[in-house]
Amino acid sequence: MxxxxxxHFYEAEMVKQEIAENKRLSKRGFLDTRxxxxxxxxxxxxxxxxxxxxxxxxxxAGVKILIDxxxxxxxxxxxxxxxxxxxxxxxxxxxxxxPDETSIELSRVVDRALRESKGIDWKKxxxxxxxxxxxxxxxxxxxxxxxxxxxxxxxAALAAMKNARxxxxxLTEDTCTIVKGEYExxxxxxTNDPLLFTFVKIDDKIILDPELVEEAASNARFSIAITNxxxxxxxxxxxxxxxxxxxxxDIVSIALKNYDVVHKKLMNAMKKK
Amino acid sequence: MVKNEEWYFDQKGKRFDGRGQxxxxxxxxxxxxxxxxxGSAYVEWGQNKAVAAVYGPREMLPKHMANPNKATIxxxxxxxxxxxPDRKNPKPGRREIEISKVSGEALxxxxxxxxxxxxxxxxxxxxxxANAGTRITALLAASLALADAGIPMKDLVSGxxxxxxxxxxxxxxxxxxxxAPDAVDLPIAMLPNSDEVVLMQMDGPLTEKEFNxxxxxxxxxxKEIKDMQVKVLKERFKDDFxxx
Amino acid sequence: xxxxxxxxGELISDKAERGSGxxxxxxxxxxxxxxxxxxxxxxxxxxxNGKYTPKEGDQIIGMITAQDMNGYILDVKSYxxxxxxxxxxxTELKPGDLMLCxxxxxxxxxxxxxxxxxxxxxxxLLNVSAKKVPRVIGKHRSMITLLEKFSGSKILVGANGNxxxxxxxxxxxxxxxxxxxxxxxxxxxxxxxxxxxxxxK
Numbered sequence: 092m093x094x095x096x097x098x099h100f101y102e103a104e105m106v107k108q109e110i111a112e113n114k115r116l117s118k119r120g121f122l123d124t125r126x127x128x129x130x131x132x133x134x135x136x137x138x139x140x141x142x143x144x145x146x147x148x149x150x151x152a153g154v155k156i157l158i159d160x161x162x163x164x165x166x167x168x169x170x171x172x173x174x175x176x177x178x179x180x181x182x183x184x185x186x187x188x189x190p191d192e193t194s195i196e197l198s199r200v201v202d203r204a205l206r207e208s209k210g211i212d213w214k215k216x217x218x219x220x221x222x223x224x225x226x227x228x229x230x231x232x233x234x235x236x237x238x239x240x241x242x243x244x245x246x247a248a249l250a251a252m253k254n255a256r257x258x259x260x261x262l263t264e265d266t267c268t269i270v271k272g273e274y275e276x277x278x279x280x281x282t283n284d285p286l287l288f289t290f291v292k293i294d295d296k297i298i299l300d301p302e303l304v305e306e307a308a309s310n311a312r313f314s315i316a317i318t319n320x321x322x323x324x325x326x327x328x329x330x331x332x333x334x335x336x337x338x339x340x341d342i343v344s345i346a347l348k349n350y351d352v353v354h355k356k357l358m359n360a361m362k363k364k
Numbered sequence: 365m366v367k368n369e370e371w372y373f374d375q376k377g378k379r380f381d382g383r384g385q386x387x388x389x390x391x392x393x394x395x396x397x398x399x400x401x402x403g404s405a406y407v408e409w410g411q412n413k414a415v416a417a418v419y420g421p422r423e424m425l426p427k428h429m430a431n432p433n434k435a436t437i438x439x440x441x442x443x444x445x446x447x448x449p450d451r452k453n454p455k456p457g458r459r460e461i462e463i464s465k466v467s468g469e470a471l472x473x474x475x476x477x478x479x480x481x482x483x484x485x486x487x488x489x490x491x492x493x494a495n496a497g498t499r500i501t502a503l504l505a506a507s508l509a510l511a512d513a514g515i516p517m518k519d520l521v522s523g524x525x526x527x528x529x530x531x532x533x534x535x536x537x538x539x540x541x542x543x544a545p546d547a548v549d550l551p552i553a554m555l556p557n558s559d560e561v562v563l564m565q566m567d568g569p570l571t572e573k574e575f576n577x578x579x580x581x582x583x584x585x586x587k588e589i590k591d592m593q594v595k596v597l598k599e600r601f602k603d604d605f606x607x608x
Numbered sequence: 609x610x611x612x613x614x615x616x617g618e619l620i621s622d623k624a625e626r627g628s629g630x631x632x633x634x635x636x637x638x639x640x641x642x643x644x645x646x647x648x649x650x651x652x653x654x655x656x657n658g659k660y661t662p663k664e665g666d667q668i669i670g671m672i673t674a675q676d677m678n679g680y681i682l683d684v685k686s687y688x689x690x691x692x693x694x695x696x697x698x699t700e701l702k703p704g705d706l707m708l709c710x711x712x713x714x715x716x717x718x719x720x721x722x723x724x725x726x727x728x729x730x731x732x733l734l735n736v737s738a739k740k741v742p743r744v745i746g747k748h749r750s751m752i753t754l755l756e757k758f759s760g761s762k763i764l765v766g767a768n769g770n771x772x773x774x775x776x777x778x779x780x781x782x783x784x785x786x787x788x789x790x791x792x793x794x795x796x797x798x799x800x801x802x803x804x805x806x807x808x809k
Binding site for chain 1 (some may be wrong): 401440489491
Binding site (some may be wrong): 391402403420421422476479480481482483499511512513514515516517518519520555556558559589593594597598601602603604605606607608 | 613615616617618619629631633638640642643650655656657658659668688698715717718719737739787790791792794796797799800801802803804807
């Protein structure tokens with residue numbers, strides 16, 4: 092995350108000292124991810140919700156599934172919309188006013204990971220070709236920021252969507268309306284659960300799932316989305332530093348190896364609640 | 365038991381959701397939920413859920429907005445797009461701006477702002493889930509967050525909402541009751557120690573007798589809710605530490 | 609033993625008392641803060657959280673956040689950001705630099721005039737709420753001595769809650785500061801931290 096965190100600059104020095112000794116402040120291994128827990132569908136006005144905790148990072152994701160007109164070039168396909176609000180409530184470095192480049196990058200990377208996985212069958216989001224399709228809105232708030240908002244938001248959005256229910260509708264020739272408070276026994280289906288993995292580079296070492304102070308210590312970021320058939324579906328390199336080709340190859344193979352571990356964590360957390 | 369739009373009380377006088385006439389929905393309070401804020405709190409009131417964060421007192425920007433005599437509380441009440449049955453446009457609407465204004469004014473009476481001339485105290489509240497009564501849910505969270513931030517205050521701001529539906533005076537209207545044809549909603553916030561009312565809004569008709577009666581109910585509720593606020597603030601510091 | 613915690617508006621006494629962190633109304637005394645109550649000759653409520661209130665003579669640590677033609681603006685975790693003129697400093701500074709400063713004057717709006725004493729380099733900045741600084745220092749510096757012993761670091765505590773650490777194991781200090789902040793209301797904290805740090809070793 093390229094949030095300007097001058098106040099963390101000096102703590103970052105401590106992170107670098109630890110990293111130089113092959114250690115992390117949190118005692119995690121370089122390639123270990125944090126614990127995941129979640130509360131699903133506790134927000135009753137949302138069609139689905141997930142209060143998602145990744146270590147100390149906490150995201151609130153709410154889903155609204157609405158009827159929309161399809162785009163003329165895809166008359167039988169619905170769509171999703173990902174919005175992430177870096178509310179000034181959550182962090183003193185988040186400003187008021189319209190979304191800045193940081194929050195736009197974050198939303199778009201999360202959106203790409205979910206969209207490009209082709210895990211959603213857009214045609215299943217069609218109600219009536221050329222007239223009515225489903226639009227799935229996922230809006231997210233950062234409740235506590237302890238780094239790696241990319242992965243946390245992506246996991247939160249995925250979990251929220253997978254547990255969101257479609258509203259019941261009344262469909263006639265020309266109208267389509269939502270029946271308030273009633274739901275179909277149908278959720279947003281993801282066939283291949285795309286998961287995002289974000290790495291940062293601190294000095295010459297690469298770590299997975301950085302905390303806030305680790306982000307402050309880093310100079311380059313690499314996010315990669317993987318599906319359950321072990322395909323890469325989206326990539327974003329961020330921040331001012333760089334990666335060598337070999338480092339990128341390593342990152343890819345680490346992400347692929349980590350998929351099953353994190354997927355299991357996520358599914359277990361989902362089952363618990 | 366017939367459940368239709370017109371149904372507000374059963375034969376025993378219980379409300380549609382099983383509550384008594386002056387019974388509030390369950391309230392759940394938590395302090396210290398956002399590490400990076402100077403003070404924060406989370407409040408659940410029935411289905412309503414609000415999270416509040418306080419930053420400050422800090423330098424007022426832009427500078428010409430600063431008051432040379434005291435701090436200015438800037439209150440931002442916002443509803444998440446998924447917090448209501450229809451998706452709400454994320455852009456703040458006129459309702460949110462009005463609620464922000466009266467809520468900020470309510471807190472300003474409680475806080476000792478003269479200690480911090482030329483500064484801003486920013487209070488951000490986000491509603492995550494709404495079912496009538498969110499401005500009071502938000503204000504309770506904000507008041508806790510303000511105390512948590514170490515801002516000097518005359519008293520905690522406590523509040524409730526009372527009113528009328530289905531021909532009877534009631535406490536804490538739910539959305540169903542708020543939509544009654546004869547509904548009256550009267551959110552109220554007080555400084556319970558001094559019996560001062562710091563926020564009051566009403567829509568709907570009441571007689572003077574009804575108004576006086578329901579006001580007494582509200583006053584009693586505010587005191588009860590204040591006891592809950594006091595308890596949760598103290599609970600944060602009840603843990604002992606023996607080096608383990 | 610934990611101390612008595614009071615909340616804003618809490619009745620402390622049925623008669624009007626003198627002290628700080630309190631107010632009186634109708635011959636009764638109430639707390640202004642969420643804080644710890646001390647009742648002796650004076651009644652005192654010491655807030656558990658809050659920004660730094662500048663006091664003349666205090667030594668504080670600030671970070672340069674911005675500069676203009678004539679000087680620098682420092683963040684000192686207070687209500688205002690003090691400004692220092694370039695002509696009073698010999699070396700060129702840049703945003704992000706840490707400065708050891710002394711408060712030489714406080715005006716009626718709690719804005720302060722500061723004198724820059726030194727630039728702090730080759731160390732790590734941590735911070736606690738300014739209200740917890742007395743606990744971090746301890747009686748006769750007992751807590752600092754303890755932390756220095758266990759971490760092998762040199763610790764400089766600014767009255768504003770910014771803490772500068774050199775050498776040794778700053779991560780031990782960071783962890784200890786989190787514990788001290790959390791349990792600042794507990795009695796005999798230095799002894800208990802001694803046990804805690806032994807165990808963590």
